[in-house]
Amino acid sequence: MRREAASACDKRMLRRRVYGADRANPGPQPGRCYVELVGGPLDGMLLDITGWTHDEVGAGAALATGRGQHGVGDRVMYAPRRGDAARFDWCGYCA
Secondary structure, three states, X not given: OHHHHHHHXXXXXXOOOEOOOOOOOOOOOOOOOEEEEEOOOOOXXXXXXXXXXXXXXXXXXXXXXXXXXXXXXXXXXXXXXXXXXXXXEEEEEEO
């Protein structure tokens, strides 16, 4: 049963779009490490953190978005969720 749940989760993850990915190939790629963006304008997207240091992951990410409160060029902040290394939670808009 647990293996089936993990398999279903993996299949859902493969259908997700990766932030900043090429439109022709928007899904996750083998051998890469991703976190899920939760909340805000990028909710549900994946962020590729392959090669990030522990400190970089701990600092979170300020990401550009065209779907923000003020339109194109907005930046949003996502921070790692305490106790869940697979998710970054939306913290709000950056200046």
